[in-house]
Amino acid sequence: MPFSLFGADKIPFDSIHTIEKNIPNIILWAVPVMLFFTAIEMAVAYYQEHDFYEKKETIGSILVGLGNLVVSAAIKLGLLYLCIWIYNLLPWRMELQWWTLIPCYVIYDFFSYWAHRVSHEQRFWWATHVVHHSSEHYNLTVSYRLSWIQHLKIVFFLPVAFMGFHPIIFFVTNQLGVLFQFWVHTEYIRRLPAWFEYIFATPSNHRVHHGSQEQYIDKNFGATFIFWDRIFGTFEPEDEPVIYGITTNIPNKANPFFINFHELSDMVADARNAKGLRQKLFYIFGSPIKIAEEKKRMSVQETADERVGV
Incomplete structure (x- = not known):
């Protein structure tokens, strides 16, 4: 056959x-x-x-x-x-x-x-x-x-x-x-x-x-x-000693529920507090790096506003 x-x-x-x-x-x-x-x-x-x-x-x-x-x-x-x-x-x-x-x-x-x-x-x-x-x-x-x-x-x-x-x-x-x-x-x-x-x-x-x-x-x-x-184009050889983790490391290291869902929880909170559909979509589907930069910028701006009494 x-x-x-x-x-x-x-x-x-x-x-x-x-x-x-x-x-x-x-x-x-x-x-x-x-x-x-x-x-x-x-x-x-x-x-x-x-x-x-x-x-x-x-x-x-x-x-x-x-x-x-x-x-x-x-x-x-x-x-x-x-x-x-x-x-x-x-x-x-x-x-x-x-x-x-x-x-x-x-x-x-x-x-x-x-x-x-x-x-x-x-x-x-x-x-x-x-x-x-x-x-x-x-x-x-x-x-x-x-x-x-x-x-x-x-x-x-x-x-x-x-x-x-x-x-x-x-x-x-x-x-x-x-x-x-x-x-x-x-x-x-x-x-x-x-x-x-x-x-x-x-x-x-x-x-x-x-x-x-x-x-x-x-x-x-x-x-x-x-x-x-x-x-x-995403290859990088191991050169300097690696520092492990994420850019903002988590505090609750033993709780499997926190480990699994902390980012999802933060994402939902950010999207809920965002103004307008475009910003909400940004906080859900945007680059994690750009989102972190945006949140840091907003935090610095809020601190500056508080200092001048805005």
Whole structure:
């Protein structure tokens, strides 16, 4: 029988639970391994008296990570329904072939780059991502800090689903993409061979992304492949030591609800107090950097007005 990649049969919705069972839960399987290496890093850092960990931030990271696992499990079936619905719409449905994981992963990572970049450039999406940047220390637990509302960014990956990849391939690709980012959140792996640093988002490349210095802000968005940043002009090598965190660090470091929703709360408050539709939209969809500059300017102006009695 001749091989055919496209034109796979539709997936009946009454078989969705079978499909769900056939999707390997790679992240859940990996949790014990992640915890093992985190414990080792934590012990070594303590023994060497490095300040890579801070108690409240570590608690916050773990609680955020646990919450994300719960949210992901709760919405998994709904996302699977969506993927199967899209898959069944297409005349170019791909057969379930293991090797289609390779092009799917590369394409998925391309859209991940843009989803990540937009998450830094527009405040609405920044509110779904800031949790990952709110730690002032860089260690393996930072990889646990994934927003509970980050799944809204599925809209950025719908083009991948519309390419006809089998839903199982799509879900496995997502999990592998998330897991890849675990090992890059460490201070213990310095520079790797030049060819590897040129292609992949290594710990060195990703430390830059978490920097709060001006030269590091909004750089190195690549999740697995750093060559997207080289192509689109957002690459920055690790030069001076990185200062981690956000430009205005959060006070409540252990509360997972505050960590997840503080920016969303501030955004809603700013939009509510803004004058006119244009300013409201600015505070929701504007650049986080420009919004911070505008709020700082207004604060300085208000202080000056108070001094002159206006």
